[in-house]
Amino acid sequence: MSLSSPSTTGGLLSNIYAGSSSDSETSDYTTDDESEYTDDEDDDDESDISELPEDEPAPPPRPVKPSNGKIRVHWAKSDDDTDVTNFREELGPPAMEFPFELDDFQKRAVLRVSHGDSVFVAAHTSAGKTAVAEYAIANAIKQGGRAIYTSPIKALSNQKYREFTEKFDSVGVITGDVSINPLANVVIMTTEILRTMLYRKDESLANIKTVIFDEVHFVNDPDRGVVWEECIILMPPDVPMVMLSATVPNYREFADWVGRTKQRTVYTDKPYLLMDNKGVFNTAAYRKIYDEIRAAEAPAPNAKQAAGKGKGRGKGKGKGKGKGVHRGPAPKQPLTGESKIRLETQKLQGMIKALEADDKLPATVFVFSRVRCERYAMGMPHLDLLSGSAERSKVHVFLKESFSKLDETDRDLPQIQAVTDLALRGIGVHHGGLLPIVKEAVEILFSRGHIKVLFATETFAMGVNMPARSVIFSSIRKHDGSKFRYLLPTEYTQMSGRAGRRGLDSVGNVYVLAAEELPDLKALTTTMTSKHTPLQSQFKLTFQMLLQMAKLTHWKAEDLMSRSYLENARAMQLPTARRDLQRLKKRQGDLPKLECVLGEEDMHRYAKLELKSRHMASDLYGTLFNTDHKKVFCRGRLVMVWSLPDIKASSPAVILGSSPPSMSTSVVATVDVLVVLRKPVPGSSPAGDSGYTVRIKNLPVKSGLLLVTNHALPNGVDFSDAFGLAREMRRCEDAGQFDEPLELGKNLKQIQTEYFDTLIGVKDLTKAKMKSKCHRCHLRQEHFDLVVEEGQIEDDIEDLEFKIDDSSLYLAPARERMLRALVDLGELDKDTMQITLKGRAASELVLGDELTLTELLFRNEFGEADVPSCVALVCCFACDSGVSQMSHEAAEALLPPETVKLLEQAMETHGKVAEILTKERVETDWTEFDKQLCLGIAPLAYAWAKGVPFAELMTAEPIQSKEDEEVYYSLWKPGDKPLQEGAVVRSIQRCDELFRRLGKAAGVMGSTEVVEKVEKCREAIRRDIVFALSLYLEQDGQRQASKAVDEAGEKEGCPVEEVS
Structure with missing residues (x-):
């Protein structure tokens, strides 16, 4: 049984495109009506960039504040209404023609590309994203420039190479093991290679007019997603980008981040439905199929199943004693x-x-x-x-x-x-x-x-x-x-x-x-119709990233961190934070100076005591209210309240009534109070010489009461006379009754014990305040408000400065720990934090465990070992996860003693690196860390370096070297899970690439001995089917390489690499 669902031209559900432009649109800004914000740091961005050395990439520009005083909020702008009726006229002479009519989203994207803008095309497989990329390439060539096309995997790079050679005259490809025509008009490479070129500002990046990022939704990949972010951040802002992605719901947010990072408007086109039966899952069809299946499984109406008697076997025809008790069909057992x-x-x-x-x-x-x-x-x-x-x-x-x-x-x-x-x-x-x-x-x-x-x-x-x-x-x-x-x-x-x-x-x-x-209906509906997985940043700091940043003068790790998609929310808030900071500093400067005959310091000390009192007894008062609120929070009880509107100081008050927590009225305990004030507030009434009064209903007990006193107004007071209550409260205040905390009676002994420290603290703070000269001053409220406002502004300024500072970055603590680890390893100088020779060598090892391998290099482990042993060791750092692993003990049993000793040295070194990471509390996935050194593949790699044919490596029989009489056993025995040939090939190919990197690192060290050893190792493993040239490159590659050599002869000093 099958479920069928039609989809137009590959099940096309939606197409999204986004283009970017450097134009400033006033509708994209939020006006600052109160003051004009300017960021002085932005004034010298242009001069900073122009002064950078030629051999170093310039950091992307900082967010710039337009001169019209408006803060840029959104960098993604909707382009839904763009009319493409006159597409041909607007486009002009096209850079290339297509043998089919472009869809509207393609036309909009092509127009943006022709204007030199960046575009973001999000549509699922077979929707036509490649057409936009091809036009971008043709447009770059038309302008006399070059284009780069990146893909997530080498296999796709090879396929794209073959595909593009049929459409463009000059095509090149760069992968880990092949470099064909690297200076062609369009060069295909993996994203990791582009990242390396951007870090080093490779000369081949000159005259690049566009860069195409394929499979941008790889941003979600936990291991490799960071590479896409690094490339986007490092890309010069004047290079247009074409980003191709699967359908994602948060395309506008991602486009907003790209626009903010590159300081260019990004135009977006929302997804639209092409044809999917209105996008509604056909539940009726599912139910019909479900009923048909159940009907087919049901028994015939008059079938006599399991009606036999007794102990007979088989078809229910036994004649023993007893009657069969099972009626109907036996339950269907799942197959296994x-x-x-x-x-x-x-x-x-x-x-x-x-x-x-x-x-x-x-x-x-x-x-x-x-x-x-x-x-x-x-x-x-x-x-x-x-x-x-x-x-x-x-x-x-x-x-x-x-x-x-x-x-x-x-x-x-x-x-x-x-x-x-x-x-x-x-x-x-x-x-x-x-x-x-x-x-x-x-x-x-x-x-x-x-x-x-x-x-x-x-x-x-x-x-x-x-x-x-x-x-x-x-x-x-x-x-x-x-x-x-x-x-x-x-x-x-x-x-x-x-x-x-x-x-x-x-x-x-x-x-x-x-x-x-049938699959579960709910799960099936969710899979087919729910929203797609949004783009989520997988940005993470790596030691390689920190080393690359340390090699540059004008770049810091914080530059990458702050511009990452991970920090997008923070970056959105930064312009507003800078504006608010400037406002607060201006407000701070405009505050009146505190001038008090008693001394400013006294008021500051008094304010600290008052603020410390707040919330101290909140839990105590909440418990008291729930225990005995009628006696403690009775009518006439004198209290001190705070957190009143427009009043920062505490004020004397009297309880007029109380309300216990109730689901019908309030979920918290509250009191009704009359407050007496020295100055008026909204809603207050004059009370003669006593000042002003204001009634507050439903004041929360836990958050509104500063102090419950031990006194209450005498019997006979008219609580309806606010004027008289105010006069009576002033009398109590002069008598010091508002300064005596509540004494708990014997019936509240349990609470007294539970809150012993709180009660002592309330008494001590009250006594301290009473000793202050400010406590009885008639200007206490006014001066207190001023001091609190000053303190609040200082706190807000401190918070904003922290948000703006790089120390607030999410990964800032991790960066500090990782830098300390690099210092411990000797790859950064302890005093200057400059990269050392050891660190420069490690920076060449962009594949594998650079920390352990660098330690082994500097201990000359490779120089002293023979070639097969070196191959066995390095392959352990390049092992593909698909290779079946044997235990370390079993692997060592198949290797000669000198090789085993080398592997043990590597294990010991790997462990010492782990100790340093643990010491500096570097967050580490120890499972993945252990996988960086997989000794189980060592016997296979050793045998391959000794010349054993690939076919023999894949057998379960003992294998013998052609060079000598040594016998090596394969990695698996009959009955074991067999090796996967593709995984073995990938491991050896990665081993070769890692050797190439080790050769560069050894060159940095100046060790010609290790450089020569590395070349011998590569010669030993680069053979036969493992390094067979890709079918996509075999014919076209030779033609392109030959043509590149001819073209290079016309360009003096233009290096061309042969097919490797």
């Missing part, structure tokens, strides 16, 4: 293991045949398990989807040519043979465990239409531009590493968006397989 996979495979095969009959292939089947991907595909041996021998011959020839440069032993790998057999029947498999060259072969066959059904994990939906006519979910539940859960709406949309090929299909179909039972 092999039986479940067989059922799912059967259902999928039936669905695929139905789609073939309905002409709805090709289809992508998303499976959330690498093992299941292969089991489903291999479980359909009789399914043949190719059209005939001619198409089968094309597939055979392509695969033969693709694998022709591999060694014979590599061509005979079981994985290659299995994928080839599947492809010759129109079936493909795509997951991270496949060899890179195998994945690329499958992708190319799929793009050419020869793979009719592709079983893929969700990584296939990440950027790889391979739409299909239909998408099938084998399940909408997945294991996220810790638990099973339903797909998030963003995940579902990203994958379902693969349904529908632009320009070929008017509708894309999405199916959810329900092999055993």
Whole structure:
């Protein structure tokens, strides 16, 4: 059974675009009517930037205050009403033509790009985001400049390279192991490489007219999201950016942050619905399918099930004693293991045949398990989807040519043979465990239409531009590493968006397989229709970031921290905070000076005593009220109250009545009081020589009473005569009755014991105030108000200055701890905090555990070890998470003693680094820290460096080196979880990249010995299928590289790197 939902051209639900401009729009500002705010620090921004050395990137400009006295609040401006009817006329001569009519959102984005603005395009897969990126590239080339296209993964970079070489004449690509035509008009690279180039202000960034960031929603990635933020922050503000992202609900907030960071207006276009049946989940269809399933499972009306008697076995026909007690069908037991996979495979095969009959292939089947991907595909041996021998011959020839440069032993790998057999029947498999060259072969066959059904994990939906006519979910539940859960709406949309090929299909179909039972209705509705995951900052400080910042003169870590998306809320408040700070300082200067014949210091001391008294007895009075409020808070009780409107000093009052807490009236205990004042307040009445009176109803006991005295007005007082009450209270005040705290009687002994310290404190403070000259002064209230206002302004100024200062940054404490750790490690100078030689070496190690590796470098561990041992060690720092791990003890048992000793030294060094991090309280994920050094891969890496063929590494038999008689055992034995070839290749490739970085670090140290050792290690591992050139680069790369050499000859001093 399956659920089907149509979606137009890949399930397109929404498209968003945002463009940025340097224009100042008055509607984007909030007017400051009271005073004009100016920030003196902003006056010299331009001169600061112009004075920076050429070899160092300038920090982005600080937020600038417009001269019209308005504070910039929003940097994202809605552009919903932009009319694109006259698109052609407004665009003028286009930089490139498209073979299809652009959607309105694309037209708006293209117009912004043509004006030199930045754009943010948020739409899910197959919506047409790439068209905007392509136009931005063409526009940059038209202006005589260059463009950079970044992608999150190397595989996508390679694919984009092949795609762009068909549209642009001069294309280059830079990945960790390949550099083709790096000075081309458009260069494709990973975001990490762009970050490194920005930190170092690489000369190849010259004349860049636009930068395209693909998959910007990777900002949400906990490990790599920070890279996108770093690149956006470091990008020169005059370089337009094109940001491509999946659908996100907070696109305007993110665009606002980008605009604030780059100091440019960002235009946004809200999402609009294309076609999704009004976006309403079809509950009726779900109920119908549910009823059909239940009806099919129900027993026949007259079936006599389980009606047999006695002890007989089998079909209820036993003849023993007793009657059967079970009536009706037995409860359905959930399938497990092999039986479940067989059922799912059967259902999928039936669905695929139905789609073939309905002409709805090709289809992508998303499976959330690498093992299941292969089991489903291999479980359909009789399914043949190719059209005939001619198409089968094309597939055979392509695969033969693709694998022709591999060694014979590599061509005979079981994985290659299995994928080839599947492809010759129109079936493909795509997951991270496949060899890179195998994945690329499958992708190319799929793009050419020869793979009719592709079983893929969700990584296939990440950027790889391979739409299909239909998408099938084998399940909408997945294991996220810790638990099973339903797909998030963003995940579902990203994958379902693969349904529908632009320009070929008017509708894309999405199916959810329900092999055993229907998914939960609520969960299914949430997955399909709820809001997508918002963009959330994953900005974090790393030691590498701090080292890179330390190498620069005009950059500090605070520059990145304060401009990060993490600090977006703070950045929004900074202009207002600066304005408020200026106002407070002006108000502070305008305050009248306290002039008192008794002395200013006395009033300041008195004010401190008064303020300390507040809230001291709040809990005590609350408890008293709940215990005996009729006696303690009786009518006529003299009290001191505070927190009155327009009055900061405490004032004498008398209780007129009390109200216990009640759900119908008030949730807190309150009293009704008459207050006598020295000066009038709103609502007060004159009381002759006594001053003024004001009645306050429902004054909270806990927050309004400063002191409950031991006195009450005498019997016979007319409480309706406010004039007389005021005169009587003044008499009591002169007699000192408002200065005597309440004495608790014997019936309140328990409370007296509980609040003993509070009662003593109230008495002591009252006595201290009574001794002050200010206590009886008729100017006490006026002077007290002035002192309190001064103090409040000082506190507010201090708070605002802290908010504005970098010390208020969320990660400021973490930064201080990490800097201390770098000092302890000798990578920063203790006195000057300047980067040391050791720190400069560490800054080259942007991959792996730079702290431990730097320690090993400076101890010359690499210089003394042989090549295979060095490879074994470095590979431990570059191990892919997909490689099955053996224990350290088992790994060491397969290695020679000198290699084991080297690994033990690394473990010891790793532990010492951990001790320093613990000492300085650096927040560390110790699980991830331990994973930085994975000794389980060491035997495999050692064997590879000794020349053992890749095919033998993947076997479960003992393997022998070609160079000597040593025998090495593979990482797994029969019955163990097998190694995944793709994970092993990635580990060795990362090992090579890490060696390249180590060579740079050794060069900084001046150690030619280690530099030579590193090159020998790289030579030992860069071979065979592990470093087979990408199919996307093999033909096009040679053509581009050759052309680049010719072009370079015309440009004096223009370096061109060969294909590596």
